[in-house]
Amino acid sequence: MVTLDWTATEIALSLGISPVGCAEISGYKTWVNVANEGLADAVDVGRRQQPSLEAIRKLQPDLILTSRYRHASIARALGEIAPVHLIDDQENEDDMLASVYQSAHQAGAALSRSDDVARLLESFDGEIEKLRTGHAGQVEGRKLVVAQPLPGVPRLRAFAPNAAISGLLRKIGFADGSQMSAQPFGFATVDLEGLASLENDSTLFILGEAIPDDLLHASLWPMLPIVAQGNVRLTGIPSWPFGSTASLKHLARQIVTRFV
Structure with missing residues (x-):
């Protein structure tokens, strides 16, 4: 094969x-x-x-x-x-x-x-249910926006509610952190102005081990509400949000463990 x-x-x-x-x-x-x-x-x-x-x-x-x-x-x-x-x-x-x-x-x-x-x-399904029941107190209702860095530009690929990872996180108990509508392929490119419109109580999860320099060095970055309030987190090692059960389960675990 x-x-x-x-x-x-x-x-x-x-x-x-x-x-x-x-x-x-x-x-x-x-x-x-x-x-x-x-x-x-x-x-x-x-x-x-x-x-x-x-x-x-x-x-x-x-x-x-x-x-x-x-x-x-x-x-x-x-x-x-x-x-x-x-x-x-x-x-x-x-x-x-x-x-x-x-x-x-x-x-x-x-x-x-x-x-x-x-x-x-x-x-x-069983492992996702364990994540939901085992960490309900830490994650229930927490608003999330998951995003993937784009190299060379101060923009992110933000996942919409119709994305597989977004649907999986809702099953665990998280809530959507943006009002984005369904998008082709489940994501849309978001610039700094778009990040500024995120709800103040949302957490931005960036897929990676570090915040990209293109974002960090942008003058608007430290003034973003989610940044000023310390609501930006990293998943760590590279994660694949477009795959099947194993890669999605791994990414979901990475996100949940950063809340517990």
Whole structure:
């Protein structure tokens, strides 16, 4: 099997299946960082957006698993190499957490591992419920805005209420910290003026180990209400908010533990 999207790769590895080929292996190991040992013998087949058909063909895979959003346009060419299964990880833009469940079920069916996926999702739900019940006093009703730094500019990619991570945090007991409407892909770019409009009792969680210099050195940064009130926190090591159950669970834990 070859996987051409990190969500597909994460699901396969979470099920104990090691792809013979994978797109952007080094990036997956850095950002997603789920079951990396399962990629020890995998061959990198190029970029996620533009995988190498020649490299895939050389591996003679029995199946290609990837995202409908990313690779529907080349599905016919991929199908000349091996059966292609496209998962709908971006289908439900109003509730992208629902798409996480859907894509896991689709991958399980493609891999003939539907029962294993059912157990995986049951475990996921159970662990999220433990986070909710175990830390209700610290997190219930706390308003959050989760954001990802954008390199080289004093802006952040802020996740909207329809993002998978936002939906997951609501299940744990957090509340949305902004009035942002649903956004394509679950996020919108926010500048310093946009951050200034966040509610005073919101906490801004930045994905990373340090506040980017582009923000810190901006004259407006220290005057932002959330900054002046000490309501900016960091998740720590790189986190992947666009993945499947394992990466989302890891990110949720990172956020919860910074409130307890």
